[in-house]
Amino acid sequence: MENSGSIKSMNQTRGVVKLVDLTKSPDGWGNAQGKEVGKLLENFIQRHPEIDIFKVSFAGIQRTDASFSRESVVEIASRFRTRHAIAIVDLDDDDLIENLDVAADKKEQPLFSWQDDSWKLLGQSPTKGNTDLLHYILTVAETTASTAASALDLKLTNASTKLKQLWESGYIMRREEMAPSGGIEFIYYRIK
Amino acid sequence: MMPRISFPEDVWIGGDKLEGILWKAKEAIQGKESVCFEILPGSKILIDAAVIFLSLINQLSAEGKLVTIDFQNEDSEVMGYFNRMGFFDHIAPHVTILPAKPLFSGAQLYKKSNKGLVEIVRIDEDDAELPGRLADALETKDKKLGKASFTIFGELIDNVIRHSSTKLDAFAALQTYKNGIMVIVSDSGKGLLGTLRPKLPKKYKDATDIEIVIDAFEKGLTRHRKKSGHGCGLTTCARKAKQFHGKLHVRLADTRVNLVPADDVYTHDTAYCFLELLPVKGTHITFDFKY
Incomplete structure (x- = not known):
């Protein structure tokens, strides 16, 4: 919430x-x-x-x-x-x-x-390896790498790389937010 | 002596038949300074042949040849049809028409009164409504085909405006027949292969005209860099045409490629090609839809 x-x-x-x-x-x-x-x-x-x-x-x-x-x-x-x-x-x-x-x-x-x-x-579909993650974001509206990694049983670095690829390829957007730990984290979200 | 090239009577002359007539007279047309085309009163000419013939006549006239078209009889049906289509409105001024050029243009007189027939229209880059006008004529017959034809006309006319690079007029026309519809866009410019071939990747170095034409319509070849997004125009035309099982005819410098869709694809297996035809400048693309 x-x-x-x-x-x-x-x-x-x-x-x-x-x-x-x-x-x-x-x-x-x-x-x-x-x-x-x-x-x-x-x-x-x-x-x-x-x-x-x-x-x-x-x-x-x-x-x-x-x-x-x-x-x-x-x-x-x-x-x-x-x-x-x-x-x-x-x-x-x-x-x-x-x-x-x-x-x-x-x-x-x-x-x-x-x-x-x-x-x-x-247009073109994302690579096979990124498709599940894209569908996940389209469903949940937005995510962080750690939330996506848990939901899709991915390693955190892997989830982070895939999200960045989707963002750079124009499938999703991202913004920076202050993480609860105090650092900056990326929130990736669907284009709707 | 001026060579006379006859169009036969009692047979429909479409694009393929026209090529046969011109091929037989190739040397006469190329070698002489004057030429007479004899169109017998009973000749029946389809819209694609009429428009390509118009472009050819204007090209020959621009080269300085003395061109005569002899209809033999003022009451000739084919002359009346040509007049109704606006053929004489667009013919080069130095071309001689026998027995005489009609006093009034049928196309101007009856403009837009027949929804199934759109007069031969000169492509003018300032005429933003041209694709819509042509497509409207089809929408009265077949709404879906009319809508798809807007895309076809839009892309082809846009290609002419952007690539043909000539002072000679380009034309668009369509006609509905009892069993189908034919649309054509014809220009007298550099030609599809003339603009594409020099800019294609090395793998096309030895490609035949037919291979390049098929790839242009199926894959979308472009002279621009890959990620420019260009090259989608002809592929979209092909997609639309295939949805309606349309045949596609492409007349290039000295070849004519006829493509028939098989399982929604234009392939070599169902394509045939006429080679070493009479040289005609430009690109002349016809879509032929049967009901």
Whole structure:
């Protein structure tokens, strides 16, 4: 319970960006429009350094292509990786999902699309050795290396290495907190 | 004497048949300063052949050749069809049309009145609504295919805008038929292989055109660095086309690669290739969907 209290620290305020507000149209296609929209999203993120996870809503978007998806969202997620993250919401159209998935895969930038508490990973899956740990974090919302090591029966150094790999690869976020022992510890958490 | 190249009557002329006609006349077209294409009144030409023919005519004219298209009769059905499609709106000004160029453009006159037929459209980078307009025409027939075609048009038109590097016009068109739909994007630029081949990894050094085309659509080849995320455009087009069991035809400098999906993959086993064709600049990509 103490830990869950610390989750709601200042840097976890969520920002929601409606993609259709940036495209000014239900359709998005091509590199040029993708870059324009990506620049607007990038500016929004830069104006809100206090926000760690930005929700990009696809509500109102009807048609896209993969190049637009790459330049408008995936590229920006990649650029801010480890500092800010993008979670996708309101995306339930198979065509739009596929276009974002192909772009995320090619760019090697994973993205999570959320509907309530269920998630879909777009782009490449993590390595086999890191998959269980990622699923664990998606379930518990956040963890430390020692908690994850106990839960998944891993050595502490192993859990710590895997968490760092997942963070660096863009699957999870992390923040620093003061450990009960007085030192600094990393809290790793899902991108939602 | 000006060589005359005839389009036969009473047979549908699609992309493959057009290549046969052009291949037979290859030397005549390349060797002479003037050339006449004779399109008999009963000729029936599919949209992919019409658009590739248009690009070819404009290329020959830009090279300085005197080009004539002889429809033989003002009441020619094929001439009426070409007019309705806007063929004459986009033809190079020095091309001679016989017996005479239509006084009014059917495409301008009846614009957008037939949802199943979209006029041949010049690709203009400032026309942000072009992929949507083309896809809308399909959505009235098949909503899912229409939506998927937005992605196909978006990616192909974007490729033309970014890579073709030519002053010659590029075109997009689609037409619905009784048993299917055909969409084509045609440009007269450097060509897919012209831009890709010099930048590919060493393992493609001896690759054939067909191998590169298949990998471009299946794996997503790009001239950019690996982690740029580029190369996803053609793979997405291929994915969408395969979902609807679409055939894919790619006309390159002097080859034409026809891909037929087998178990949702375009492979060498179901691909065939026409080689040593009449040189035509650019990339001309057709998706052929059957109901």
